[in-house]
Amino acid sequence: MTRLDEILSRINFLPAIHPTFSRALDLLASPDSDARDVVGVIQYDPAISTNILRLCNSPLYPIQRRISSLEEAVVYIGFTEVRRMILLIATEKIFTKTYPGYEELRGELLNHSVACAVISKRLLPLSPPLAADLFTTALLHDIGKMILSDFVGEDYERILGRVKELKCAFSEAEQEIIGTTHAEVGARILQSWNFPEEMTEAVRNHHNPQKVPNSPLTHFVSIANIIAMMMGYTTGIDGLSYMGFPDLYRRYSIKEKTIEKIMMTASDEIATVQAMFS
Ligand SMILES: [Fe+2]
Ligand SMILES: [Fe+2]
Structure with missing residues (x-):
């Protein structure tokens, strides 16, 4: 086993990114999915849905009108932006998690x-x-x-x-x-x-x-x-x-x-x- 394999095998012990993130990223990359499919996956994850709405209405995403429903948010801002938000939320989770030895x-x-x-x-x-x-x-x-x-x-x-x-x-x-x-x-x-x-x-x-x-x-x-x-x-x-x-x-x-x-x-x-x- 190379050192890289050994390190990567230890990474498997890292808490995996939530399956919802992976599933949503898959759907967002597929030409066959529509907004309803995406909402079908992300709506059950309060962190993603709340954060998408929060981010939609935050100064980081200066959208002109207030968005209150998830489907509306996905249709209005488009898949690219939703993917961007999901990645950003996943990243925030990665950074705010405490890893022993990393402090x-x-x-x-x-x-x-x-x-x-x-x-x-x-x-x-x-x-x-x-x-x-x-x-x-x-x-x-x-x-x-x-x-x-x-x-x-x-x-x-x-x-x-x-x-x-x-x-x-x-x-x-x-x-x-x-x-x-x-x-x-x-x-x-x-x-x-x-x-x-x-x-x-x-x-x-x-x-x-x-x-x-x-x-x-x-x-x-x-x-x-x-x-x-x-x-x-x-x-x-x-x-x-x-x-x-x-x-x-x-x-x-x-x-x-x-x-x-x-x-x-x-x-x-x-x-x-x-x-x-x-
Ligand atoms: Fe760097
Ligand atoms: Fe670097």
Whole structure:
């Protein structure tokens, strides 16, 4: 059994994402289902239905009129947006759950992830149209770290030691010591939870976006990740160990001035979204 298999087998002990989420994601991806099918699944889950209505009427989703029925919400905002909401609700649950052994990293990882998500939202106007949700993908991009810190605690300390010692990238040290990376572990978790393929791919490659030249979602998560680190939202010593992506800035015409502006103005929104998850 490889180290990755061993880690992944331990992940099976993680409480699985609720079957309703998986079933709803399946239906939302199928061309044969309609709003009634989706409501048929999500209506029995008070967390999903209440949250969809709450999110529909919150400032995050500035819809002009008040929505009070679930079917109306699904028809009105469309499948893409419902999927986005279900993923966001699932993500909120993942982040607010307590994992033993993860407490130390929890605060800074949450801050880093939220910063990355808020920054990604600001970069969105510069991206081509994306099939999957950038905000949620950015929020989840480092979920593998949460799992690694929890399930391979001792090795995690060794990885941190190696980064300090060699001043290498966190992923390199992970590969050397445990034979896999938080990016791969995160991607496998999302896969097992039935999250969309584009999101899985972006999580897998967020430190190597050049590996997927046709995935703007991956590229924008990678860029947002670097900007979050430049703003100081890092997970410990990891922050200084990654380089930027000048090729991507050129490809998407992202100017230095734009990055500076995001860095100067995103903090308040980051704090607001952090409060949602605390
Ligand atoms: Fe990462
Ligand atoms: Fe990150």
